[in-house]
Amino acid sequence: MRIGELGQAAGVDVETIRFYEKSGLLPAPARSENGYRAYGSTHLERLAFIRHCRALDIPLSEVQRLLEFVEHPNADCGDIDQLIDTQLAKVRARLKSLKALEKQLSSLRGRCGAKHIAGECGILHELVAAAHKEACVCHGHFEPKTLAT
Amino acid sequence: MRIGELGQAAGVDVETIRFYEKSGLLPAPARSENGYRAYGSTHLERLAFIRHCRALDIPLSEVQRLLEFVEHPNADCGDIDQLIDTQLAKVRARLKSLKALEKQLSSLRGRCGAKHIAGECGILHELVAAAHKEACVCHGHFEPKTLAT
């Protein structure tokens, strides 16, 4: 099948498929006489594998490694569980920070009254006030990454 | 104060500060005779405001808008609560998908036994099996019927 068909079968953009090929994740397929890529089921499976891993937020570099393991069943796979552990830790950390973020945003949202003049906007006041508080060096450094990451 | 001092005061990288200036978020400051940037407390407050918004995952383009409201207190601020609502919706959606992801990864992690050969790795088997027949929660596009070529 051609690239468009592969894309439809796997629910992936053709440009993403080309991107994966260029990145080395997908092997370059055979070509028809007109130069079009000609894919078979092997590519489809591999692409599905990649997309499934991506859905698990596994970085492409790690997906590459997993694919190598698939290709070499006799290789030592001691790192795979560690990879999943790393992902799990990341997800849990992110969940934690997002929950805090949701709480902050909800609180901020609650400050919006019926007023529609910027000078009287509770949200804006709160954002400015927060900036004032943080701008005071007595309160230490505000590190957004710890919340937003 | 110089850029390094501003960065320390706000807990921001000097390169990020220059980035913000270039992006138009921070006004270009006065310069000393040697060409160094000379900042005052106004910049510090504005930077803190920006960082606080970033901590709330507010995109820079929206931070820019908020800053404009701060500068024009008489402007209609009808969009600000909507901005926060949009952020809240994003955060909640992301929370939902991350929870599903955590569940999947935990399940996947549970498949790892004591084996350390790739060919016998439960995690790898599951990833490959998923590519064959299962749509994951976040992916959703892959359907077995489209396997037919």
Add this chain to the structure above:
DNA sequence: AGAAACCCTGTAGTTACTACAGAGTCAAGG
């Protein structure tokens, strides 16, 4: 035949930073 959809390669853009490179300035120490 013509138009639209598909394909190709190569380049550039998105978002929010982050990291140089090469050169100038400053402050402390020998």
Add this chain to the structure above:
DNA sequence: CCTTGACTCTGTAGTAACTACAGGGTTTCT
């Protein structure tokens, strides 16, 4: 005074994972 390391400057490029052209060729359908 000189040296050295830290700081500053502007400009460019890179990061991750795509996504969107541009310009040109091929296929399919009306």
